[in-house]
Amino acid sequence: MTRATVLYFASLRDAAGVDTEVVDTKAADLAALYRELQQRHGFAIAMEHLRVAVDGTFVRWQEAPRDGSEVAFIPPVSGG
Amino acid sequence: MTRATVLYFASLRDAAGVDTEVVDTKAADLAALYRELQQRHGFAIAMEHLRVAVDGTFVRWQEAPRDGSEVAFIPPVSGG
Amino acid sequence: MTRFILSDTPLDTANLRADLLDARVGAYASFEGWVRDHNDGRQVNGLRYEAYAALAGNEGNRILADALEQFEIIDAQCVHRVGDLVIGELAVWVGVTAAHRDPAFAACRFIIDAVKASVPIWKHERYADGSNDWLHPE
Amino acid sequence: MTRFILSDTPLDTANLRADLLDARVGAYASFEGWVRDHNDGRQVNGLRYEAYAALAGNEGNRILADALEQFEIIDAQCVHRVGDLVIGELAVWVGVTAAHRDPAFAACRFIIDAVKASVPIWKHERYADGSNDWLHPE
Numbered sequence: 001m002t003r004a005t006v007l008y009f010a011s012l013r014d015a016a017g018v019d020t021e022v023v024d025t026k027a028a029d030l031a032a033l034y035r036e037l038q039q040r041h042g043f044a045i046a047m048e049h050l051r052v053a054v055d056g057t058f059v060r061w062q063e064a065p066r067d068g069s070e071v072a073f074i075p076p077v078s079g080g
Numbered sequence: 081m082t083r084a085t086v087l088y089f090a091s092l093r094d095a096a097g098v099d100t101e102v103v104d105t106k107a108a109d110l111a112a113l114y115r116e117l118q119q120r121h122g123f124a125i126a127m128e129h130l131r132v133a134v135d136g137t138f139v140r141w142q143e144a145p146r147d148g149s150e151v152a153f154i155p156p157v158s159g160g
Numbered sequence: 161m162t163r164f165i166l167s168d169t170p171l172d173t174a175n176l177r178a179d180l181l182d183a184r185v186g187a188y189a190s191f192e193g194w195v196r197d198h199n200d201g202r203q204v205n206g207l208r209y210e211a212y213a214a215l216a217g218n219e220g221n222r223i224l225a226d227a228l229e230q231f232e233i234i235d236a237q238c239v240h241r242v243g244d245l246v247i248g249e250l251a252v253w254v255g256v257t258a259a260h261r262d263p264a265f266a267a268c269r270f271i272i273d274a275v276k277a278s279v280p281i282w283k284h285e286r287y288a289d290g291s292n293d294w295l296h297p298e
Numbered sequence: 299m300t301r302f303i304l305s306d307t308p309l310d311t312a313n314l315r316a317d318l319l320d321a322r323v324g325a326y327a328s329f330e331g332w333v334r335d336h337n338d339g340r341q342v343n344g345l346r347y348e349a350y351a352a353l354a355g356n357e358g359n360r361i362l363a364d365a366l367e368q369f370e371i372i373d374a375q376c377v378h379r380v381g382d383l384v385i386g387e388l389a390v391w392v393g394v395t396a397a398h399r400d401p402a403f404a405a406c407r408f409i410i411d412a413v414k415a416s417v418p419i420w421k422h423e424r425y426a427d428g429s430n431d432w433l434h435p436e
Contacts, residue, residue, distance in 0.1 A: 080272060091432040129434070157414070247321050
């Protein structure tokens with residue numbers, strides 16, 4: 001099991017009902033972790049419209065979740 | 081004879097030594113008027129690098145000087 | 161150097177501009193995004209920007225470093241608001257200085273485009289009809 | 299309407315910008331020309347701008363009217379200094395507002411290019427070596 005902190009923003013946070021949660025996961029990569037959490041919270045945004053970041057840096061979906069890391073799923077941005 | 085007021089700007093004024101003068105001319109068009117004044121004042125700028133304006137509006141060199149009008153020879157501009 | 165900043169208080173463009181004054185500068189191009197009273201045909205009453213601050217800082221500063229490397233510019237800065245904004249309020253400011261206007265314009269455009277495309281900031285709009293929505297353009 | 303103005307006193311960009319505030323605006327692009335300390339490899343101490351005011355007003359306002367017709371913008375203004383300017387001082391300001399940034403940038407660029415190309419304003423530079431010159435680019 002890997003224990004990571006997941007951050008939610010914008011509509012993902014609204015759907016999750018929390019802006020952060022600690023998750024214990026067996027997901028092999030961040031893609032699998034998203035699918036897991038998508039099922040739990042009913043996220044409407046498909047993975048291909050998201051990016052994923054770990055500890056404040058964008059990373060690839062193929063990376064494995066690391067213990068003690070901070071994972072953020074980044075919905076399409078709308079700054080500016 | 082046509083009597084017109086001629087305005088000089090920038091390096092043309094420096095060469096003419098005045099910023100305006102009243103000229104009596106038999107020039108058939110503004111091009112001929114410029115050649116006449118170029119000879120008188122020794123203007124270094126060739127006519128093809130100038131534009132000409134009458135009473136605050138750009139006009140063609142082929143126009144005849146009009147009595148009482150204000151003629152300005154416009155050296156290459158350098159605003160901005 | 162921190163050239164990209166998130167601000168939770170109103171921006172003063174006169175101060176932001178003054179920070180870029182430099183005797184070598186001939187051209188200053190700036191862009192500002194202001195809160196519009198409409199979007200996609202809906203009447204907007206106000207909005208809120210939220211950011212993932214750590215990642216936004218990293219991404220924003222990377223974009224500005226890219227701009228300084230790609231264009232013949234002297235300096236560049238970008239500040240983006242977070243929090244609640246009213247109609248007419250300044251949401252984002254980009255300022256670029258250069259000796260000449262070509263790179264100043266090009267870098268300014270590059271920066272605002274890149275910030276809008278990849279900096280993790282989200283807009284939450286409140287509409288005149290009482291509804292509200294997160295904007296997640298695809 | 300007078301959208302192009304010659305000014306013989308220093309410009310306040312905060313005021314110029316404030317005149318363009320409008321709830322429909324989403325994008326504000328501006329350009330400023332500042333007096334550089336060098337030009338064509340020569341060290342510049344200061345300069346003077348001279349204009350043929352009547353024609354400059356006509357040409358400037360024609361350019362701004364063209365911009366309003368050609369681009370999807372809300373408003374546009376341009377102010378150009380005349381008289382003596384020191385290094386770092388603002389020589390020309392262009393401000394354009396639009397709903398979206400594409401036309402705001404395009405119109406801003408169009409206006410400064412056209413003003414530089416055809417408005418009868420001349421720059422007289424004083425150099426560090428004591429010489430001075432009118433600029434008449436060809």
